[in-house]
Amino acid sequence: MFDDQESFTTPDGRTIGGVMMEMKNITLRFGGVVAIKDISFDIREGEIRAIIGPNGAGKSSMLNVISGFYNPQEGEVWFHGEKRAPMKPYEVAQQGIARTFQNIALFEGMSVLDNIMTGRLGFMKSGLLSQALWWGKAEREEVKNREAVEKIIDFLEIQNIRKTPVGRLPYGLKKRVELGRALAAEPKLLLLDEPMAGMNVEEKEDMSRFILDVNDEYSTTIALIEHDMGVVMDLSDRVVVMDYGKKIGDGTPDEVRNNQAVIDAYLGVAHD
Amino acid sequence: MTDATTPTGDLTSIPALLAHNAQTFANRPAYREKEFGIWQSWTWAEAAEEIDAIAMGFLALGLEPGDKLAVVGRNRPALYWSIAAAQKCGAIPVALYQDANAEEMAFVMEHCGARFVVCGDQEQVDKVIDVQETVHGIDQIIYVDKRGLRKYDHTHMNALQDVQAEGRAAHFRLEPILREREAVLDYDSTCVMLYTSGTTGKPKGVVLSNRNIIETAKNSADFDHLTEKEEVLAYLPLAWVGDFIFSMGQAMWAGFCVNCPEGEHTMMTDLREIGPTYYFAPPRVFETQLTDVMIRMEDAGRFKKRLFDHYMAIARKVGPDLLDGKPVSAGDKLRYRLGELFIYGPLKNTLGFSNVRVGYTAGEAIGPEIFDFYRSLGINLKQLYGQTEASVFITQQPDNEVRADTVGVPSPGVEIRIDESGEVYYRSPGVFVEYYKNAESTASTKDPEGWVATGDAGFIEESSGHLRIIDRAKDVGKMADGAMFAPKYVENKLKFYPNILEAVVIGAGRDRCCAMVNIDLSAVASWAERNNVSYASYQELAGHPLVLNMIQEHVEEVNASVTQDEMLAGCQIHRFLVLHKQLDADDGELTRTQKVRRAVIAEKFSDLVEALYSDAESIYTETEVTYEDGRKGQITATLSLRDAKVFDRAHQVAAE
Numbered sequence A: 001m002f003d004d005q006e007s008f009t010t011p012d013g014r015t016i017g018g019v020m021m022e023m024k025n026i027t028l029r030f031g032g033v034v035a036i037k038d039i040s041f042d043i044r045e046g047e048i049r050a051i052i053g054p055n056g057a058g059k060s061s062m063l064n065v066i067s068g069f070y071n072p073q074e075g076e077v078w079f080h081g082e083k084r085a086p087m088k089p090y091e092v093a094q095q096g097i098a099r100t101f102q103n104i105a106l107f108e109g110m111s112v113l114d115n116i117m118t119g120r121l122g123f124m125k126s127g128l129l130s131q132a133l134w135w136g137k138a139e140r141e142e143v144k145n146r147e148a149v150e151k152i153i154d155f156l157e158i159q160n161i162r163k164t165p166v167g168r169l170p171y172g173l174k175k176r177v178e179l180g181r182a183l184a185a186e187p188k189l190l191l192l193d194e195p196m197a198g199m200n201v202e203e204k205e206d207m208s209r210f211i212l213d214v215n216d217e218y219s220t221t222i223a224l225i226e227h228d229m230g231v232v233m234d235l236s237d238r239v240v241v242m243d244y245g246k247k248i249g250d251g252t253p254d255e256v257r258n259n260q261a262v263i264d265a266y267l268g269v270a271h272d
Numbered sequence B: 001m002t003d004a005t006t007p008t009g010d011l012t013s014i015p016a017l018l019a020h021n022a023q024t025f026a027n028r029p030a031y032r033e034k035e036f037g038i039w040q041s042w043t044w045a046e047a048a049e050e051i052d053a054i055a056m057g058f059l060a061l062g063l064e065p066g067d068k069l070a071v072v073g074r075n076r077p078a079l080y081w082s083i084a085a086a087q088k089c090g091a092i093p094v095a096l097y098q099d100a101n102a103e104e105m106a107f108v109m110e111h112c113g114a115r116f117v118v119c120g121d122q123e124q125v126d127k128v129i130d131v132q133e134t135v136h137g138i139d140q141i142i143y144v145d146k147r148g149l150r151k152y153d154h155t156h157m158n159a160l161q162d163v164q165a166e167g168r169a170a171h172f173r174l175e176p177i178l179r180e181r182e183a184v185l186d187y188d189s190t191c192v193m194l195y196t197s198g199t200t201g202k203p204k205g206v207v208l209s210n211r212n213i214i215e216t217a218k219n220s221a222d223f224d225h226l227t228e229k230e231e232v233l234a235y236l237p238l239a240w241v242g243d244f245i246f247s248m249g250q251a252m253w254a255g256f257c258v259n260c261p262e263g264e265h266t267m268m269t270d271l272r273e274i275g276p277t278y279y280f281a282p283p284r285v286f287e288t289q290l291t292d293v294m295i296r297m298e299d300a301g302r303f304k305k306r307l308f309d310h311y312m313a314i315a316r317k318v319g320p321d322l323l324d325g326k327p328v329s330a331g332d333k334l335r336y337r338l339g340e341l342f343i344y345g346p347l348k349n350t351l352g353f354s355n356v357r358v359g360y361t362a363g364e365a366i367g368p369e370i371f372d373f374y375r376s377l378g379i380n381l382k383q384l385y386g387q388t389e390a391s392v393f394i395t396q397q398p399d400n401e402v403r404a405d406t407v408g409v410p411s412p413g414v415e416i417r418i419d420e421s422g423e424v425y426y427r428s429p430g431v432f433v434e435y436y437k438n439a440e441s442t443a444s445t446k447d448p449e450g451w452v453a454t455g456d457a458g459f460i461e462e463s464s465g466h467l468r469i470i471d472r473a474k475d476v477g478k479m480a481d482g483a484m485f486a487p488k489y490v491e492n493k494l495k496f497y498p499n500i501l502e503a504v505v506i507g508a509g510r511d512r513c514c515a516m517v518n519i520d521l522s523a524v525a526s527w528a529e530r531n532n533v534s535y536a537s538y539q540e541l542a543g544h545p546l547v548l549n550m551i552q553e554h555v556e557e558v559n560a561s562v563t564q565d566e567m568l569a570g571c572q573i574h575r576f577l578v579l580h581k582q583l584d585a586d587d588g589e590l591t592r593t594q595k596v597r598r599a600v601i602a603e604k605f606s607d608l609v610e611a612l613y614s615d616a617e618s619i620y621t622e623t624e625v626t627y628e629d630g631r632k633g634q635i636t637a638t639l640s641l642r643d644a645k646v647f648d649r650a651h652q653v654a655a656e
Helices: A059-066 A089-094 A110-117 A126-133 A137-155 A173-186 A201-217 A227-236 A253-257 A260-267 B014-024 B044-061 B076-086 B102-112 B121-134 B160-169 B171-184 B210-223 B239-253 B264-274 B282-301 B303-326 B330-351 B368-376 B438-444 B485-494 B521-530 B536-544 B543-562 B566-571 B598-604 B604-613
Strands: A019-030 A033-044 A046-051 A074-079 A097-102 A190-191 A221-225 A239-242 A244-251 B029-035 B038-043 B068-072 B092-096 B114-119 B140-143 B157-159 B192-197 B205-209 B232-235 B258-262 B278-280 B357-360 B381-387 B394-395 B415-418 B423-427 B452-461 B465-471 B499-508 B513-519 B573-578 B618-628 B632-640
Touching: A019 A059, A019 B618, A033 A059, A033 A074, A033 A221, A033 A239, A033 A244, A046 A059, A046 A201, A046 A227, A059 A190, A059 A221, A089 A097, A089 B264, A097 A173, A110 A137, A110 A173, A126 A137, A137 A173, A173 A190, A173 B573, A201 A221, A227 A253, A239 A253, A239 A260, A244 A260, A244 B160, A244 B239, A244 B632, A253 B465, B014 B044, B014 B076, B014 B210, B014 B239, B029 B044, B029 B076, B029 B264, B038 B044, B044 B076, B044 B160, B044 B171, B068 B076, B068 B102, B068 B121, B076 B092, B076 B114, B076 B192, B076 B239, B076 B258, B092 B102, B102 B114, B102 B121, B114 B121, B121 B140, B121 B160, B121 B205, B157 B160, B160 B171, B160 B232, B192 B210, B192 B239, B205 B210, B210 B239, B210 B394, B232 B264, B239 B258, B239 B278, B239 B381, B239 B394, B264 B330, B282 B303, B282 B368, B282 B521, B303 B330, B303 B368, B368 B381, B415 B452, B452 B536, B465 B485, B485 B499, B485 B513, B485 B543, B499 B598, B513 B521, B513 B536, B513 B543, B513 B604, B521 B536, B521 B543, B543 B566, B543 B573, B573 B604, B573 B632, B598 B604, B604 B618
Parallel strands: A046 A221, A046 A239, A097 A190, A190 A221, B029 B258, B068 B092, B068 B114, B092 B192, B114 B140, B140 B157, B232 B258, B278 B357, B357 B381, B513 B573
Antiparallel strands: A019 A033, A019 A074, A239 A244, B029 B038, B192 B205, B381 B394, B415 B423, B423 B452, B452 B465, B499 B513, B618 B632
């Protein structure tokens, strides 16, 4: 079903477009350690793309390459049909890529609202003076951004903790706030690094629903790393499987599930 | 007789009241809802326009007079409007509990024969789609919140916004039809159908006419001098008759503003922001708030704690008297004023009660300490007694005659009589028309003269004329030795301890009473934290020996207090256990209004009951639990059974 045709509709009625991002023969080394070895795959517009693999397989490194945080020694990253040069973080944000982190990276002392507000930084254009005096453009901008943030708060159903400092929240909610901050940047491509790590079943179900809803409501393309196989198979349209820095499988959840190399990597066989 | 009551002018239906308000109070706020962090408001004129648009949209979808339109979701203006719009079209609105599972929902939908269903959000739509597998005849689903619903099959589904837009667009064609439908409505047309929560069996559909609702609203609004300036917070289930009377009946009659919170969990914040003047809550809400305050005061600094204790003592001493207008010494008055400045004022503000002029609690008995706490702060909290069949009001307490142990005098227009067996009967303009499709139950509840059996046993106090309720008439029984058994009386005494959330006393036909107790997690957890008791789960905390000791103390204190009453001294608790799970409506152990279902509990926990009446020290048990999404699971536990000390009766030595 995923051949070269430009766009098509999935069985559940979503439209998946052409290639948005393409990784071509990526190799990433840290000194002598090869984290990623000659990996190629693509991400299509509107899909949910999962990257899975055992611990140390290089998944997070891969996500960091996608986000532009790491520059691979070999290979090319193509985004929207253009080859991407090394970038600064704000340039990544401007391109419409946002992410969440495996270990939550929020401002613990700030309220949920303020944390999500930081995600709107890219939309604040008024100058320092105007901001400081709270005058003219700064005020109009704040109102507009606050409105966007309130929509996200409503979307993620966290109205009751709007003013609560993030440090006081339980883990599952912090994860949701982090998703909120990423959404505030109105990304085209959302990267989620283990969005469900450490969650109980109920929290996982909630998070899965939010991920599907984000994809559906905002038409956001999502690339995620996840350990929970059940979740990955249910959520994603296509899965890349990595092991020891190499790609060992790529395809729909069903294809991947029946791939011998993947089964071996997960169940464990002796490596030569 | 009820039928002799004359209509007030032309105001004989909710749509007529609405039109009246749109004229008289055109620019006063009618509805507010917090959304996206901001209170949005609609004036009566705007609300009337919105409701017309919805009604015309319903007409466009083919809503016929007499059709049933089910409404399910949290309290939102759009849902109240849908109810009024359905009435305008001559259809009959039926409100459902939003936390009902698909099975319960299916029963009601099937029974009432709903053709249209208005849902709050995707969750409710999903349930209705499930229901449609077994219940046919649901023709149109309409939803308020669009989220997640875009990809659903819309051949018989619409967003309320779109329905409204369609109605507006076609108003030249539809408005004359709508006006015709409205004109037909009179005092005897059905206003709403509400289902009883069903303590004893399947829910029954109570049909209430415009007369029932409007007469009741009028009388009760007069009783408490409600005006268009009141503010209420609509947070109790739409399907509950109380919310219907407060947020539809009285609001439409008096023209006051109904405020809808942002969501279930923001209720406390929203309460504080709105500062209602007229407030209703079941005892559990007051209990929880008091428990929260006490927990926070335990954690407060020593100075603050002492200040709080000092002024609360003064409040308890003179607060209720001041509220009742009784004479209080000048010194106490001054001290109370200071207390108001330092403690009561800020506390009331935190609780959201700064502006409360009239507050009611009902549904269950409220603990005297809890009741007095709020009254001593200067909050005019009163009790009322009512039921769905009466359009709520049977008795209520007038200002200045408020006590924790009575439920007040008959409400205006209500007659009360106690029959030989002690059961309370009433007759009023609010008495329901019938149980829908259940002539048999209607006949057994309401006699030809309009007297309705409440199912509660009680008596009227000679000195004050106030009604006192003892228990459900069905639950009052005899013990093996012939002594009177009133479980609720003992359970309430137990529940007044903050550490005990729920209690079930067993003993009908037995030689002695035993009890099953649910701990209150927030109160006991806070106690555990202060006393270095560690635990990993509800179950572990509930089974902790120190917790059991604490509950045992409570039980023994209750036993001592029960002995005071000669008639009920036999109801002392001999043995008890603390349950390993919280009683839950999803498991059928409670009704959706959080009342205990004795029969279900007795059957489900029959092994535990048996053990209580044996000599066993502990019992191993397996219990089925239902999760919120409808899946089922098993939990297992070994519960210890404790003997409690019982006290000598006045004239007879107790068994131990």
